Amino acid sequence: MPRLSVWFIRASMLYLLLGLFCGALILIEKGLFIYxxxxxxxxxxxxFLLIxxxxxxxxxxxxxxxPRFGKGFSRGSEGVVWASFVLLNAGILIGALQFWFPVALLIGRISEVCGGILFVIGSWRRIKPQTKGK
Amino acid sequence: MPLLTRTLIKTAMVCLILALILGIALAFGATNGFFPAYIHLLVFGWITQLIFGVVFWMFPKYSLEKPRGSEALGWWMYAALNLGLLLRALVEPLQAARPNAFSGWALVVSAALQFTAGVLFVLNSWKRVREK
Incomplete structure (x- = not known):
């Protein structure tokens, strides 16, 4: 597994825990009407759970x-996908500040969209038939 | 495909069918108390449970002796996820219609079980996510 996938997947696991924790608190509130x-x-x-x-x-x-490329960087322009990882996660975290700064939601969403577009750019040419040496 | 993966994926498929049937009931005007159960059967019971099953099966090996980490932890995760989900699916509409102490505390138990399932999944999978 490449390093970038390790970062993506481990970050996703952390968000799973954060998202489930928020959900658990909400469900407890539904049951007990505490706060x-x-x-x-x-x-x-x-x-946290969807994005x-x-x-x-x-x-x-x-x-x-x-599928990978046969020549040069086997997974294409990794830098672009690293930038996508950073922008996506910055977007989620900035968006999480929306309760205190409503504008953070817009900034976060724009960052997420940029991250998504960079991921597509970085991956587009890899969606191809598996051929030898290309 | 290991037994735990088969069990997770088949249970995920059952959740998918239940959610889609509940979707029909919602379209016929069932009360909104069922809507959270519908969403969670789809997102947690179907998609997330399917992912848990595939991750347990296909991610890099933990070690030669224990290629998939702790299978027992995986089974506890399966039990917590599905008991928590079932409990909420049964009790949440009751709590929405007529709140009472029994259904209230059942939701607390459900919340704890679902969160525990996530923790167990991450504990069992974290070290399998690594560079080759």
Whole structure:
């Protein structure tokens, strides 16, 4: 497994834990009605689990297993996909500040979109038939 | 394919079918108390459980002696995930319709079980995510 996939997948596991923790607090609030402000965690619960866990895990596994190139960098321009990793995670974390700074949600989403576009650019040419030496 | 993976994937498929049936019930106007159960059966019971099964099967080996880490931990994870999910699917609509102490505390147990499942998955898989 390449280093970048390790980072993607381990980060996704951390978001799984964060997302489940937020979800658990919300479910406890549903059961016991202790502190209604817990519901403010709902957007984070969704963001951590959808973008942080599911999307990021898919990106890490895709970077690992889709066909490689035969010459030069075997997985294409890794720098572009590293930038995608940084932007995606910066976007999730910046977006998590939305409760205190509402504008953080917009900045975070833009960062996530840039991360997603860079991932597609970095992976596009690898979606090809498996041929020898190409 | 190991037994735990087969069990996880088949249970995930059952969750998918249950969620889709619940989706029909929602379309016929079942109360919104069922909506969280519908979403969680799809996202946690289906997609996430399927991923857990495939990760246990296909990720790099933990060691020669224990290629898939601790199988017992994997089974505890399976039990916690599905008990937690089943409990919430049964009790959450009750709590939404008529809140009471029993269903309230059942949701607390469900929350603890689902979070525990995630922790056990990460504990068992973390070291298998490594560079070759």
């Amino acid at each position: 209604a402000a817990i519901w403010n965690l709902f957007p984070l619960h969704v963001e 942080g866990w599911l999307f990021q895990l898919a990106m890490g596994v895709a970077f690992w297993i889709v």
